[in-house]
Amino acid sequence: MNNTMVSSEINVQKVEDFLGRVITDFGGALGVSLAFIGDQLGLYKAMAYAGPLTSEEVADRTGTSERYVREWLINQAAGGYIEYDAKARKYMLPDEHAVALTEEESPYYVAGGFQIINGLIKAEDRIKSNFLKGGGMKWGEHHHDLFDGTERFFKPSYLGNLLNSWLPAINGMVNKLESGIAVADLGCGHGVSTILMAEAFPKSHFFGFDNHEPSIKKARTHGKEKKLKNVTFQVSGAADFNSQQFDFITFFDCLHDMGDPVGVLKHCKKMLRKDGVIMAVEPMAGRKTEENFNPVGRVYSAASVLCCTPNALATGGYALGTVAADEELEKVVKNGGFKHFKRVTETPFNRVFEIKE
Template sequence: MTETTAATTPDTESATEAFVERLFGAVLGAQLVQAAYLGDRLGFYRALAEEALTPPELAARTGTAERYAREWLEHQAVAGVLTVDDATAAPDERRFRLPTGHAEALTDVLSPNHVLPLARMVAGMGQHMDALVDAYRSGGGVSWAQFGTDAREAQAAANRPLFLGALPREYFPSVPAIRDVLERGGRIADVGCGFGWSAIGLALAHSDVTVDGYDVDEPSIEAARRNAQEAGVADRVRFHCADAATADGRYDLVTAFECIHDMPAPVGVLDTMRRIAGPDGIVLVVDERVAERFHAPGDETEQLMYGWSITCCLPDGLAHTPSVGTGTVMRPDTLRRYAQEAGYADIEVLPIDDAFFRFYRLT
């Protein structure tokens, strides 16, 4: 009797071929992300959004080398990101265009379809792979400060459309208790405020509220202050490079947007939020809308959140000692446990339908 090993069965061969195709497609996707990173950082997309350009024109407009500009343009055309008027023209005479639909995703910073910051985050993390390998071996971490400008700017840019748009204008007013705070001009604390877009969005949408933003990352606070000035709300939105535990008085609403899962000691932060909210204030945590239980394989959102966790959020959390090491995939039961340890009775998931975020009221 002849044995057939698993490696030679038709089913195994088919599975191998399918996975090879998947991984090869991922390589093409990674190259597209790298090219998008270059297009973002060098200003190529913004220039092309204004008008179609030849390689010499793009290089002159952006202060870059013509030979690199030409190769990048040709790659983007081959990849279907750009169109070219006449592919048979001389290389330096080909005119490349950025289609309107693509321009929205690549250049419209207020559009919900602006996904370019995600590409910048992925490519930016790639600069720290050696440090991540060391962290995986040692059990240490790579801090937000080490990840640097790309991580800060990309995360802020990714959340900006939501924080200036649907969140303060649709999501929050749909919750009666929060709507009441906004309508009566309540006092709000934004914990882990980053570049300040959540605080600024609330102030722009509701003219009577005042917001104090707290973050321990100094470059983020400096950016938040600039953003508030440019938005014209600096008289009602103040940013503090400090732990929220230093806050004075009581707040009507205390929020933490997409940051509790990053914190090495979330219980202490939640306890602070409970204290500054007082007995009558609202405590709101907005974090990733991951599945309630682990299962495999997962959907695209679950894959995305695990991808952020293994390259950014978990390493940042473990860069501090001691750390609970939550990671991006903070499921409702995990937050419930943290909340109960911080003195809350329970958590309530609010009926706000968002593709990426879950809204928790801590009670």
């Protein structure tokens, strides 16, 4: 039987609408690649707060080829990233877009996401093989753009939320940090979260642990640049860190990446003092599958396929995934030996959980 439906049996308008959506995605995918190039070459920064510019002026400001810049600008205008004045034949980066694309200390900054995507798509062949064979791929096996992009992309969220809303949502924690306690930041990566807390609470000591040695080296460099005396970075997994007892343990967007989250939490229970608390920051996800059918869910489920689930399968075999529902996380927490599990606050992109006895 021929599975191809004759044109009279389908809704042509629905087909055309779908094709329009696909073409939009084609443009978006290519646009992300060009946006990353613009970020790396300083094209956005050259246009930021500069008013209308010609392609020649943008090229001159960045030391790039006008011939390439010319069509890069067309692409960016077609995608709505920049604006075009047809009468003056000049392009302009709106101030509101400049904040998001060029100001790395702004909570609106998103350019690191272009770098993450650029790094993830380089793993296509490996991930395709995983679909067929069921294997995994460790975090450290990805292209370095993933590591650098993750620091740049997540830092704005931490700057905007960690001290102002996430820590205050954990009952009594700010007072404890101000008085002086020991904190373990697991899966710390380049140490952005660890350093932010160490700067804010000089009486407490912060230990950043990560099993990716290149990331720990970068974190140590950041710590030295800040001249912090109350932060220590060590190469260690979340299931075997063992320097001392801790009052507070944090997971920033990483618990779902771990191949044995139950084992990790059991180890955390051993390492926590009697009244110790865990804060787990996880990507936003719906309580039901269909609640992830939105732009955020689309991004996070893709990241899960390309990065988070492969890492979990490669390091233990239990894959929560990036869009694990609260219920799934709670089961892991309870199996890890903790009774209290509560979502204490959230943002459009993250959920924050308090975990304790």
